[in-house]
Each structure stands twice: as C-alpha cells, then as structure tokens.
Amino acid sequence: VRFVGRRYDTVTFLSDYGLEDEFVGVVKSVIRDIARHVAVIDLTHGIAPHDVRAGALTLARSVQYLASGVVVAVVDPGVGTDRRAVAVEVAAGEGVFVGPDNGLLAPAVALAGGAGRAVVLTNDEYQLAAPGATFAGRDVFAPAAAHLCNGVDLAELGDTVDPGLLLPGTVPLARSEGGGLAAEVLWVDRFGNAQLNLGTEDVAAWGDQIRVRVGDTTRVATVTQSYGELGAGAIGLVVDSYGLLALSLDRRSAADALGLGAGDAVRLEPLTDGGEDDRVVTPTHLAPPQRRR
Amino acid sequence: VRFVGRRYDTVTFLSDYGLEDEFVGVVKSVIRDIARHVAVIDLTHGIAPHDVRAGALTLARSVQYLASGVVVAVVDPGVGTDRRAVAVEVAAGEGVFVGPDNGLLAPAVALAGGAGRAVVLTNDEYQLAAPGATFAGRDVFAPAAAHLCNGVDLAELGDTVDPGLLLPGTVPLARSEGGGLAAEVLWVDRFGNAQLNLGTEDVAAWGDQIRVRVGDTTRVATVTQSYGELGAGAIGLVVDSYGLLALSLDRRSAADALGLGAGDAVRLEPLTDGGEDDRVVTPTHLAPPQRRR
C-alpha cells in the first residue's frame, strides 16, 4: 500500500542551477512526466554556485509565503559524495522539504515549526537510473518530489532518520559590542539594498539617526519605511519587507555605494555615544515613522 | 455579496525584480496560495531597476498578445510612499491591470481600448499584513490579482477613481526636422536590434536606402524585412515584429556597433537631400522588399 500519503499539487523549486543551462527545465520535465497535475513555482535559481548559506537564507525568508506542497531545494556542492539526500516533513504534512542534508533546509524547516518525519532518499525505486552521479536534482530530488505529489508516503522513499540528526543551518546573529551592534549583511538584493541581521526593535532606543560603520567609512543613516522618503544620496536603514533593517539609497544601490556584499560586517552605533565624527550633535527625537501604504 | 466579478485563470506578470532574488517566486506563491487555479505567465522580469519607461513600453508592445486575465506590472521606485496602487479594467472586463499608478500601465491600457472602471487598492482586507512596506508586489498586487481571479469584484478592492485621473504614460514621438526625422531608440533587444519610434510609412517616400546619423557617425541603411537579407556588416532598418523600424545587423549587435542605448537620438534622412557624405549618389529604386515566410 504505497499511496497512503497526502497528495500535493505544488512544487516550489530553489537552486543554484541558474537559467543558462537546461538543468531547471529538465528537473521540471521529470516532475511533469511523473506527476502531470503538479505546478512548479521557481522560487529562484539565481543562488550563487555552491552558496549553501545564501540558499538557506533565501528559503528562510520565503517559507512563510510558500504555497503548501513540496519544496525542492538544491545547492549541493557535495553531490555524488556521501552527503545525504533527505526529505523532511513540516507542519503536520502541510509541506515536505526535499534536498541535500547540508544545512540548506534547516533554517526554513525550523521557521516552519520544525521537522516532523524525515527520511534519507535511499530507495532507488523512486529515482532515475543515470550514467553519472552529478545531477541529483534530476535523478533523486525531482522524482522524490513528484512521487510525494502523487501520494507516495514519505516513508517509502528511504530510511527514516531522527530529524534531530539533520545538519543544522547557521544564521548569523548580531551582537552587542561596546555600546554598539556588530551586525552582518545577510543579503544584497537586485536593487542594492543590504539587509542586516537586525530588526527595528534592536535599535529602537537610538532614535532614527544611527551611525553606520563599514570598514573605514562612517555614515549617518536614517531609519525609515520607504526608499522614496530618503533624500538624494542619503543612506537609509529602511525597514524591509521582512521587518529587518536594510542599508538603502533611493533609486541607487547602497551596496555599491558602500562596497558591501553578503557576509560583510557592519557596525551600528547610537549617535549620542560621542563618536569622534558625530555630525548630528543633538539628534531630534522624532515620532515613530509612519507606515504608509 | 463579494464574488460578483468575472473569474480569471491567467495572471501575466512583468516587473523589474530580476530572477536572482526570490521576489518573483514569492509573488507567484502568494497568488497560488489564494487562487489555486491560476497560471502565471512571466512576461519578463528583466526591466532595468526603476525603469518605468522601459516597463511601460514592454507592456505596450505585448498587450495585444496577452491572454485575457489579470496583468500585474511592478516597476515601482515609489513603493511605500504615497504613490497610489491601482487596478484598472480594460476591454469590458476582459482584462484588469494591477500595479502602481506611475505611468507604467497607461500606454498598455490605452492600447487595450482605454480604462473602464478603476480603483485604488485601499482595502487591506485583500492585502497581506507585512512588517515593512517595501514589497507591494507580495503584499498588495499579488493578493489583489489572485482575489480578482477568484471572482472578487474590482470595486471590493478599494476606492473607485476616475480613470481620467490616472497618471499618463509618455511615449516619445519622432518629429520632422529640416527634411529629416528626429527619432529615438525605444528599445535595444538581446540581439542588439535598436527599435526606433518610426514605422515604414514614415520613410516610405525615401526608397529603401536611408541615411542614419547617430552622434557624429553617418551610415547608409537598407530597409529590409529580415536580418538575413543584409550583407555582412551592412546596417539595416529592418521592419521588426511590431511593424517599427529597427537598426540591425545580420547576426551581430547593431546597438553595440553604433553605440546605441534606449532613449538615444537617431536622425534619419533621405539619401537624395544632398548630404555632404553621400556614399550612394544615385540610389537605385528597388521593388518593395518581399515578405518571405
């Protein structure tokens, strides 16, 4: 009795495959061949090659918005070695994450409420035979996802594993340091916004003008709710769509202007701490910024 | 009684989000979560960041080919400010355009026969609550489109506005100037074809050899129906798939060769006007180029 599982109609697909080659298309062809009723949503395939951390953060940002179903995530530099391929249930079966057990899935699984059942994809009955071991997306992950969509139970796909033994992901935390905050750029988006690992609550006591140090550069940034409220050339700490602070400029790339990339260190300090280069000596206390729609 | 509207099964989606980040995937996830029956067609997400004009021209070129349904268009540098988010019916409800009221939608709406009913998307019952105001595609436009597809009537989404008060778009017109035409590059495509704001009728009286001035460069271009008819290195004014003239080379980028980008000025003149650098003194009158299939 194989078809005891729940059926799914949606596969969400993230990878570092890019769109220049046929990898993504072939994965989707394999899914369609097995499970004709499924719609595949490309979350993104623009993760930098082998950048497991960027893939994990992208999944984590997105997970609350994903349609119920199977999520296939492939950033997999260890493909073909003994890293494990896994499927992990979340939210009482509302969703299943399928991918390599290399930390890629872990933050999203945690945000989805933690892992329920988990299996290692060892049952090659639900895999494609292949002349080489380098394309697990096609040969292992896509068939697993499609068969899950068809109602094949998770337990059929391989050996059950203790979800506590899956490789954890690491999300960098900011830390207090001498009256300031040592933060990190999580993500630079297409528009050049540099998302920090800080929320508004972390800097709420400092008012809406905050000193920002990047390498040897020091700037004063304004906490705001939109890019358009910033004056030309003014650095903002914009509350982004995930509630985190992002270094931004209006219609320009803050990351380019500040020379920032993902993983770079950024230091935030209150203007009132007497830093040597304070340009705003008595910051005005402003009402909390208004949220405009 | 909310579900009095027509149901739609297709959302066409254009943006400047690019495909490197998860923006496009998240928008599609939100649509799928609300309206499971809808197919989303990506028109393109390669509009240059914040380039409202390029987005508007792309929509205008495409509109006659779009499947009936909802069109979501997002090139939105003013997101989070007081620019309005709108939905505009066209063609007696065959289609609805959803996006910012910043001129992006206007040319396409006009080409679709003009605006019918229009609303400002003020009803937050049909929006996602969000911790920040910077991702209206996810929080405002995608839910609006999905609910429209489900049969929610346009009037439910917010306050009705006079469509005559929507921000108009601007499509640059070529103008006659001293016996020639002062034209502009509307679009450079992937192949390096530089589409001008001129049709064949505009140059019909000049024969099929036309002088082209770009900055200090002067060339003679041949009006033709295909790239392959051009000799190696010969500049063509090819009648493109929208019936406009595009500066083209066979299997090479004319934009690169001539140093052209969107918005650049191009001057066209008849060869017979005695220009100082005529290289074809007595242009042969040729039969009109044959359309080959």
Added chain:
Amino acid sequence: VRFVGRRYDTVTFLSDYGLEDEFVGVVKSVIRDIARHVAVIDLTHGIAPHDVRAGALTLARSVQYLASGVVVAVVDPGVGTDRRAVAVEVAAGEGVFVGPDNGLLAPAVALAGGAGRAVVLTNDEYQLAAPGATFAGRDVFAPAAAHLCNGVDLAELGDTVDPGLLLPGTVPLARSEGGGLAAEVLWVDRFGNAQLNLGTEDVAAWGDQIRVRVGDTTRVATVTQSYGELGAGAIGLVVDSYGLLALSLDRRSAADALGLGAGDAVRLEPLTDGGEDDRVVTPTHLAPPQRRR
C-alpha cells in the same frame, strides 16, 4: 475534419531569446490564448544568440527527459528568409518538434528515434498575421504548437516533406590521433564544467589518471564520479550526468582555470605514453571509483 490528431498538454520551449526581453512571455501568452489547457516548460532560453549548435546539443542532452508533447525550439538567425519552418513527429506521435529547419532539431529528433511525419509550416491559417517577419516564435511556432496541442493534425499545418530532406545537425566526434584522443568541448555549464565528446569507455584502458592538453597547458586529470572527491585544485575528468567526461574542479570553474569554452580542442593521452612532461611516472592502478549516492 481537423481535430483528428492526438491532443497534448505540454509544450517544452527552448530558445536563444533570453529573459530580459518579453519574447518568451509573449510566446507563452500566444500559446495560452489558443490552448488554455497547456503547461509550458522552459527548457532554457539562455542559448547564446544565434548559436544553433549549442541549442542542438542542449536539446539532444535533454530529449530523453522531456515529458511527451510538443517541443518548440527557436534559435533562428535566418528568420524571415527562405529557411523553412517545420514540425516533425517522433516516437509514433509521442512528441512533435517545432522550429526552424537549420539543424537545431536534428540531433534530438535522431535520439528520439528519428523523424516520422514532417511538414513545412506553410498554412497561414495556423499563424498570426504580423506587421513584420522577424518573430517567428510568436507568429509561426507558438500557434503551430498550440494548435497541435488542441488536436489539429500535423498534416493541417502545411506541406508534407520527406523527413530525410531535413537539414542534418552535426555533433562533433572525437578521433584517435597518435595514441591519444583529439576531443572537443561540447558545453561549459554554469559551474564551469567543460563537457567533452568522450565517454568513460573511450578512456577505460588508460586507468584513472589521464594527461590533458589544452593549448600549451598540460595537466594530469583524475577520472572520478563526483566533484567532491577531487582535492583542492585537482583537475578531474568527472563522469557527468550524461555519462560523458567533463573537465572539472571541486567548487571552482575548470573552464575558467583552463581557459576553455565550447568548441575548444582538448587532447587526452594515456600517462604511459612517455610524454615529455609526465609528472606521475608509474601510475598506481586504482580500483574503479565507487559510485556513491
């Protein structure tokens, strides 16, 4: 009696259109407008402009994984000239290839078992009228594909042609040369793996250490089953997902490191032939590499 053909529910779509312009979206809109039930799978649109060979190789690599249905392939520098537009049945009607008759389809058709019926797309009843002849994807190929999906018989679309008269494709073969093999790079993927036109059987007699000559550079490469088995900086001949050998590095681009692009020549030689620069004088005989899952 037009609807005598088999109906299809899937169109697979490959092109050199890129994703920056609206070409791909418009083709999909046209298909949806005509055949609402069809899902379109983008194989890739990242083929370099006009690179018929790369498109043909991509189709050939993918064909065995494609869902049954119609395949639209457009790399078409001769659009608008007298090159023929064709539709070619394969596998007793399991699939139909639609595209220009310029060698693009031929290798995939051959791998799918060879051509069955074939027609030239001359019936303009199944095409869109258009003001220019440069966008056959929109005006000729998309409508043909959509009508085929609706059950229009192939023979309706135009004049039958002898499939033996379709333009053949050329897949470069490696050749023996002085005790070595003169091979060629078929494809460089996003990760910098340089696929050669050689399989493991071609080098099986040479052990798993093989001399590789690229221009003036000579390296010793290890035949292996995964990137992760290679040491840092070690060149591998990895058995790729198609069973061919690819020059690879672990987590780095071998193509960049070796200066390789598609079409470049690569010479492979056994280490035991006494080449002047042997660095491994007595290659150890190793057990065949283990395939790990």
